[in-house]
Amino acid sequence: MLVIALDTSTPAVTAGLVALDEGGPRSLAERVTINPRAHGELLMPQLLDVMTEAGHELADADAIVVGSGPGPFTGLRVGMVTAAALGQALGRPVHPVCSLDAIAAQADVTGQLLVATDARRKEAYWATYSGRTRIDGPHVLRPADVPTEGCTAVAGELAEAFDLPVIEPRYPAPVGLVAAAADALDAEPAPLVPLYLRRPDAELPGKRKSVLTRGAR
Amino acid sequence: MTADRVVLGIESSCDETGVGLVRLAADGTVELLADAVASSVDEHARFGGVVPEIASRAHLTAMAPTMRRALDESGLELSDVDAIAVTAGPGLAGALMVGVAAAKAYASALGVPLFGVNHLGGHVAVDTLEHGPLPDRCLALLVSGGHSQLLLVEGIAERITEVGTTIDDAAGEAYDKVARILDLPYPGGPPIDKQAKLGNPKAIAFPRGLTGPRDAKYDFSFSGLKTAVARWVETAQREGEDIPVPDVCASFQEAVADVLTAKAVRAAKDLDVDTLVISGGVAANSRLSELAAQRCAEAGITLRVPRPRLCTDNGAMIAALGAHVLASGAKPSPVDLGANPGLPVETIVVQ
Ligand SMILES: [Zn+2]
Numbered sequence: 001m002l003v004i005a006l007d008t009s010t011p012a013v014t015a016g017l018v019a020l021d022e023g024g025p026r027s028l029a030e031r032v033t034i035n036p037r038a039h040g041e042l043l044m045p046q047l048l049d050v051m052t053e054a055g056h057e058l059a060d061a062d063a064i065v066v067g068s069g070p071g072p073f074t075g076l077r078v079g080m081v082t083a084a085a086l087g088q089a090l091g092r093p094v095h096p097v098c099s100l101d102a103i104a105a106q107a108d109v110t111g112q113l114l115v116a117t118d119a120r121r122k123e124a125y126w127a128t129y130s131g132r133t134r135i136d137g138p139h140v141l142r143p144a145d146v147p148t149e150g151c152t153a154v155a156g157e158l159a160e161a162f163d164l165p166v167i168e169p170r171y172p173a174p175v176g177l178v179a180a181a182a183d184a185l186d187a188e189p190a191p192l193v194p195l196y197l198r199r200p201d202a203e204l205p206g207k208r209k210s211v212l213t214r215g216a217r
Numbered sequence: 218m219t220a221d222r223v224v225l226g227i228e229s230s231c232d233e234t235g236v237g238l239v240r241l242a243a244d245g246t247v248e249l250l251a252d253a254v255a256s257s258v259d260e261h262a263r264f265g266g267v268v269p270e271i272a273s274r275a276h277l278t279a280m281a282p283t284m285r286r287a288l289d290e291s292g293l294e295l296s297d298v299d300a301i302a303v304t305a306g307p308g309l310a311g312a313l314m315v316g317v318a319a320a321k322a323y324a325s326a327l328g329v330p331l332f333g334v335n336h337l338g339g340h341v342a343v344d345t346l347e348h349g350p351l352p353d354r355c356l357a358l359l360v361s362g363g364h365s366q367l368l369l370v371e372g373i374a375e376r377i378t379e380v381g382t383t384i385d386d387a388a389g390e391a392y393d394k395v396a397r398i399l400d401l402p403y404p405g406g407p408p409i410d411k412q413a414k415l416g417n418p419k420a421i422a423f424p425r426g427l428t429g430p431r432d433a434k435y436d437f438s439f440s441g442l443k444t445a446v447a448r449w450v451e452t453a454q455r456e457g458e459d460i461p462v463p464d465v466c467a468s469f470q471e472a473v474a475d476v477l478t479a480k481a482v483r484a485a486k487d488l489d490v491d492t493l494v495i496s497g498g499v500a501a502n503s504r505l506s507e508l509a510a511q512r513c514a515e516a517g518i519t520l521r522v523p524r525p526r527l528c529t530d531n532g533a534m535i536a537a538l539g540a541h542v543l544a545s546g547a548k549p550s551p552v553d554l555g556a557n558p559g560l561p562v563e564t565i566v567v568q
Contacts, residue, residue: 040314041555044321048552058326073270074311077277078318084281085319089295089326194277200270204263208397211447212455 001062002028003185004086005174008043008079009071009099010117010157011036015047016174017054017061020185025178029053032171039078047082059090065181067099067172069195070125070138071117080194093189100138101180102172103156104129109167111152116143116159124158125197132180140197222299223250224543225287225323226536227280229316230308230336231363232257232272234279236287237533238298239346241540249346251291252526252533255279262403266393267362273311280319287532298327302539305333305550305567306560308363313556321552330549333567334538335377335560336530337364340496342373342541343534347523355521356380356490358481360505361497361529362389362404365437365477367484368562370494373538374545379562380484381435384427388473389499391439395469398447399462409466410502416463418471418504421449425476435484442472474505482512492519501525542566 001021007014016030031046051058066083069076080096087094100115104127107113112135116126119140126146127137136147143161148154154164157171169176184190221240224247228235234257238250257275261267288294303320306313317333324331341357357368365383370376386394389406396405401412423445426438446469453460485493493513499505500522513520527533542565550567557567 038555040318041553043318044325045552048325073273074314077273077311077315081277081280081315081319082322084277085284085322086326088281088284089323194274196274200268200274202264202268202271205265205397208447210451211444212451 004061004064005177006079007067007172008039009067009069012171013042018178025175039075064094068096070197095189097181099172100127102176105179106176107155109153114151114154115156117157224540225298226532227303227320228532228535229276233530235532236283237536238291239536247540251287253287269309276315302332304336306557310558317556333550333554339534339538342538343527344523355492357494359497360388360499374541383437385440412466413470416467418467420464421468423472474508478509494521498529500528
């Protein structure tokens with residue numbers, strides 16, 4: 001089957017077309033641009049380039065897989081709404097997958113793995129894995145507060161922030177996204193819920209300030 | 218002769234997720250087919266204003282369901298759509314981006330042209346769904362929580378220029394702030410309008426911003442008015458008086474309506490246009506429409522105000538503008554189209 005894979009949970013704007021058969025997922029074409037401020041502009045042109053290079057139409061895809069984060073909000077939404085709209089217009093299922101799972105799916109490690117990406121504000125989005133199975137996370141914490149005990153390696157964009165051997169990949173890639181979603185592709189898709197992990201910044205209004213600043217009695 | 222074309226519009230610049238469908242006839246007229254809106258206004262109420270991140274999250278959740286509702290309402294399918302228009306700006310960056318990304322995906326999947334259009338132009342274009350084609354030249358007064366603008370429209374898809382704008386708060390913002398001063402709910406427009414009907418508009422002489430002989434003729438200022446209301450209310454409170462909420466609302470509303478309509482009519486006369494369109498969320502305000510009708514009649518100006526549902530942010534207005542842009546033969550926007558929170562009003566379609 002042919003699967004469109006999208007991820008915008010990190011500064012990498014990622015679009016790919018993946019063939020999934022007996023031998024596992026295989027990338028037919030992909031475009032990745034590292035640009036934290038251009039997800040909205042770049043994702044769709046990149047996907048169209050991918051389809052052209054692979055010699056397929058968007059409608060040839062059987063399913064869509066999208067990284068559901070965690071990731072900085074504005075960029076993350078670009079991938080998710082693109083996937084949702086494509087799925088609706090093409091009549092294809094859209095499967096969300098934790099973006100950290102996609103990184104873990106491509107990491108070559110035996111033992112326990114930490115995956116960490118940049119949550120900004122000096123914090124990391126992280127999860128730990130035993131093989132491909134997520135055993136903790138995803139959470140958001142300062143790197144110093146992330147429990148790394150038992151981990152033998154770290155992957156992901158923020159890998160350097162930890163005192164562990166650093167391994168690839170740094171970002172979710174199309175093959176990793178499809179690999180992480182592969183078991184779910186035959187089932188009814190899970191709801192498209194982004195993993196924000198943080199509440200919106202919003203302050204409740206305080207007491208109104210007096211405008212009678214002068215002449216107060 | 219071209220056959221009828223169906224244009225889909227997507228709006229996400231603030232707190233409403235809108236999807237609209239219009240039919241563009243061969244003669245250039247547009248007809249409303251569907252207008253589905255999901256609003257996150259209730260989620261913002263306790264914050265006393267729109268919280269951008271809450272609005273953006275709501276857009277993502279609402280996009281596909283709102284699209285479904287619009288299609289069901291029209292009895293059409295996405296495969297019937299001939300072109301897509303989306304609000305490219307102005308508006309909240311994160312909110313706009315959800316609509317733009319969705320529109321690019323829909324247009325690519327359907328293989329139809331995409332037009333990134335100006336939200337402000339949409340507020341004007343929507344009137345053609347209700348009152349038919351606009352004259353070659355007209356003036357538009359846009360009043361809402363986000364806008365207070367006077368625009369000269371010389372062809373809805375050709376040329377829109379700003380004649381005047383607010384130098385501080387939007388009119389709707391002043392309503393929200395005054396509502397807070399008076400402990401009325403958010404958004405402030407409807408409760409203030411309701412209270413004002415019970416009060417005396419001449420009870421308190423609130424200032425008319427920027428109406429001095431040396432002030433900018435067509436610009437607005439509502440910040441001083443809001444402060445004047447706060448000062449009046451606080452002073453009364455300190456003196457232990459009960460606040461006559463209906464009178465405060467009526468007098469405040471009178472000041473807003475007076476300045477907006479006086480400046481709009483003056484601009485229409487100066488620019489020699491005989492049609493005024495009032496649109497935006499505040500257009501539904503009873504005193505504004507009443508005073509505008511009276512002053513336009515006196516000045517011999519034709520007043521056009523779309524029904525309230527079309528005045529507030531929605532996808533139909535974007536579909537309407539998209540249809541006029543399509544009819545004009547404009548080039549579609551590129552697939553690397555981005556959201557532009559500060560899109561100038563002169564840019565009708567992003568190229
Ligand atoms: Zn608006």
